[in-house]
Amino acid sequence: MGKAKKKNDKPRRRGWGALIFVLLLAAFVAGLWFYSEWDRFTNAPLAQTGEVTIDVPPGSSFNAIVRTVKQAGLSQAPDLYWRALSERMRVTGKLHAGEYAVPPGTTPRTLLQRMADGDVLQHRVTIVEGWTFKQMRAAVAQRADLAQTVTTLSDDELMQRLGAGGQMPEGLFLPETYTFTRGDSDLDIYRRAHAAMAKTLDEVWATRAPDLPIDTPYEALTLASIIERETGKASERPEIAGVFVRRLKIGMRLATDPTVIYGLGASFDGNLRRRDLETDTPYNTYTRAGLPPTPIALPGKAALVAAVHPNEGKSLYFVARGDGSHEFTDNLEAHNRAVAKFQLRRNQ
Structure with a gap:
């Protein structure tokens, strides 16, 4: 009986061996498949x-x-x-x-x-040199990727949020490109631009040239804002600064159109007329001597540097040539000739 049992065990062992082989082969194939899928996934x-x-x-x-x-x-x-x-x-x-x-x-x-x-x-918002604070607010307010938290606030209320209550906001924000992530607030941008201007103005003022006819960093900021509005040509900023600085030194009125336009506010229709130049406002530098009471725009660093490092020279006048540059002259007679020349060219 025992010998018959041993004979029956051999087929069973072969069956188990085949099953184990099939299972191992399946595991191997599954492993290859998983490794391939894993490698492709990663x-x-x-x-x-x-x-x-x-x-x-x-x-x-x-x-x-x-x-x-x-x-x-x-x-x-x-x-x-x-x-x-x-x-x-x-x-x-x-x-x-x-x-x-x-x-x-x-x-x-x-x-x-x-x-x-x-x-x-990273998202970016660019504050353009020469913009007014009103234009800055409009640009920031239309950004859907910023959390809008101050759009309903007045300028005074916004400045209070920045810890600068009572200050006129014009000019106090540095034009620059600011990066942010979705979810940052509009107030973050204002806070950073305000701090950047304060820091930049302090640094520039500390390097100012001697004998300037301006006494405070705020006056430098105001002058820089006029320079910024007068030209977009980087090479001309120090020369225009020189004209204004020489005028201030001799008590000559600045007589610059951008200040008049700023003083007109919403009533300015894009066409500056003689009557506008004769209409007195705190910002009309044709009717009032010295600097206007506040900046008229947001000046960039280059304009700030020009305001405290004006070019030396004798020019007291300049007129737009019509190509983005200006003609500088030393006296009224030469200036009138330049005006006639370039106005005639524009009219033609």
Whole structure:
């Protein structure tokens, strides 16, 4: 009986061996398939045809972040893959909220690393040299990527928010390009531009030339704003500054159109007439001597530097040539000839 039992064990052993072989082969094939899928998931670009932007809200869990990625159409891979990759990269729990740009070619690995680094999308708002504060407010208010918190405030209320209550805002914000991330507030931009102007003005004033006919940094700011409005040509700013500084020294009126226009305010229709030049306002430098009471625009750093480092010379007049540059002259007779020459050319 025992010998018969041993004969029956051989087929069973062969059956178990075949089963084990099949299972091992299946496991091997499954392993190859998983390795191939894993390698493709981690290293292949995400599914997209152009640049995609995703916004991860604050407080999002890891699973919520993966859902955001999937809802953007970037991946259909199982959540387990994303979890396994993040664990392997040791970034689980370290992913930052924010707005992320996902350009073509981005892989899951690079996306997770970008989130771990907090490499969020940077937006930019440019405050243009020579703008008025009103124009700055309009530009900031139309940005949908900024949290709008001060649009209903008056200028005085806005300055109070900045800790500068009672100050006239014109000129006190530095024209520049400011970067920010989605969710930053409009007040952040005003605060940064206000601080940047204060810092820049202090630095420029500390290097001023001797014997200037201006006594305070604020007067330098006011003069710089006029220079900024008179020319957009960088090379001319110190020369125009020289004209105004020489006029101030001898008590000659500045007689500059931009101050008149600023004083006219909303009533200015784009056409400056003789009667406008004769209409007295605190900003009319044809009817009043010295600087106007406040800046008339937001001057850039170059205009500030020109105001405290004017060119030396004798010119007291300048007139626009019509090509963005100016003709500078030393006396009224030469100035009148230049005016006739270039006005006639413009009329022709």
